[in-house]
Amino acid sequence: MSFSRPASFSFIGSTRPMGPGDFIWLAALGCASRGPTTADAVCACIDHVAAGQWAPSAQLVCDCLDEMARARHLSYAHDGRYGLFSSTTQGFGILRMMLSLPIERPTTPLGQVGLRLKLAFLDLAQPEDRLQHLQDLIVAHREELARRPAPCESCQSPGCFGRMWGEHHTQSLRRDLELLERMRAMPQTQLTTRREGCSQDGLHINCILN
Amino acid sequence: MSFSRPASFSFIGSTRPMGPGDFIWLAALGCASRGPTTADAVCACIDHVAAGQWAPSAQLVCDCLDEMARARHLSYAHDGRYGLFSSTTQGFGILRMMLSLPIERPTTPLGQVGLRLKLAFLDLAQPEDRLQHLQDLIVAHREELARRPAPCESCQSPGCFGRMWGEHHTQSLRRDLELLERMRAMPQTQLTTRREGCSQDGLHINCILN
Known part of the structure; x- marks a missing residue:
């Protein structure tokens, strides 16, 4: 009887969606891949990226x-x-494996957090993986839009304001999809080094430590 | 020693934010205020309005x-x-009391559900209450926007895509605020009867029963 283990194994992909445990691993490995970092900076990064949707304890x-x-x-x-x-x-x-995990439906709370963390570190993926991950996110958003209910004349509730907000929410989802499509079309040369991220195109850089 | 209770009491307001128990009461009372309804229709209404963010068991x-x-x-x-x-x-x-309960931060999952349910039945509120509730939602959104971190040049993470998405998310929040301000400015005469909701202004009506 042998207790020996294989010397190495290769990851062949996973179809389970990202969960809260993965979020912390992704944030920590992503921050550490940009350069030496601290536990405080990882917590600040999660707080910044998740924007109140999810907050693990320190x-x-x-x-x-x-x-x-x-x-x-x-x-x-x-x-x-x-x-x-x-x-x-x-x-x-x-980190590469974490970036390849599918996210839940992008409009659910955990799906939103997974989506934002994936995008926060997507510049660290290989170019061909990056395009594939963006394509997966685009498909998830198209499926979400297809799920939106069709207009109908015979509905009592929600009322006037609820319908305005629902239509507004569908438009927001369309804008999310358009942004992902623009990201996929960005020339790979626009992405700069691992340490600096990119600051062209009038993009703002947020400091997570302040 | 007396076990007698006061014959009536008056509600003088609450500052606790809406929670999941309130969501079901608000949806049930809202649906029932539009006309005779069923448990199935209340469940369908919650599913439609919450759009996957929250789903209580039947x-x-x-x-x-x-x-x-x-x-x-x-x-x-x-x-x-x-x-x-x-x-x-x-x-x-x-129902009037439920509509007056404050919501959590509008970008949190439960805050979003509370916001959507409140808007779904806001047309049932008295005109002066409706304006006050919209004003409260506007203030909550302004506070949320004020919390967004200021741009900074010295941040390493999130990277390029994360910053694009963060900026996009702030713009979405600004659009949410603008819509609430438009709702507040709507003439009260545009609101139609309790049963029918309104269909003017090119708004779509979604049927929750299909």
Whole structure:
């Protein structure tokens, strides 16, 4: 009887949608892939990107960081405090896998968080993977739009204001889809280095640490 | 020692935000205020208005309906099946109170559901209350916009796509605010009868029963 394990394994994709545990891993590996970072910065990044839709406790984030460090996805700087960590080669591989996980319906609360975190770190994916992930998000949005109910004359509720808001919400979803299509059409050369992100096209850069 | 209760009490307002229990009461009283309705129609209305953000079980909806009927907020038709119910005078009063409850931050999942349900039945409020409720929603959206982080040049994460999506999301929030301001400016005469809702201004009417 042998307890030996295979020396390596290759990830062949997953169809399960992203869940809250994945969100923390994605944020931590994404932040660490841009350069040395801290637990505080990972929490601030999640708060900024999720924009109030979801907020894990600091303890849960630290537990995940600990698990990632023990699995050698993250490497702590030996500065005596163990506060600063970076991604490892293994960590980059896990990040690529995380970016490929499908999201739930993009209009659900967890779907929105997954979508935003995926976009926050999509510049770190390989160009061909990036296009595929954008295509997957576009398909999810088209399916969501197809689910919107057709207009009908015989409905009592919701009333006037509810129907205005519902129509407005469908238009917002169409604008989301259009933005994803514009992202897919962006020339790959517009994307800049891993550390800096891009600032052209009048895009604003938000500082998550303030 | 007396166990007697006061013969009546008056509601003097509440500052607690709307929660999931209130959502079912608001939807049931709102649907029943438009005319005789059923538990199925209330469930369909919640599914339609919440658009996937929140979905109570049918059993929970039925338990709430039962509670409302016992408190005489709803009145069942005596057709032998007890399937069809309407609102009572007491029920109209409770609906007005429900419409006055503040919502959580409008970008949170429960805040969105509360906002949509409130708008779905806002045409049933008294004109002066309606303007006040719209004003409250406008203030909540302005506060949310004020919370958005200021642009900053020194931020590493989120990357290019995340910043595009964040800016897009802020614009969506501005459009939500503009729509609420347009609703507040609508002449009260544009609102039609309780049963029919309004269909002018090119608004689409969605049938929740299909």
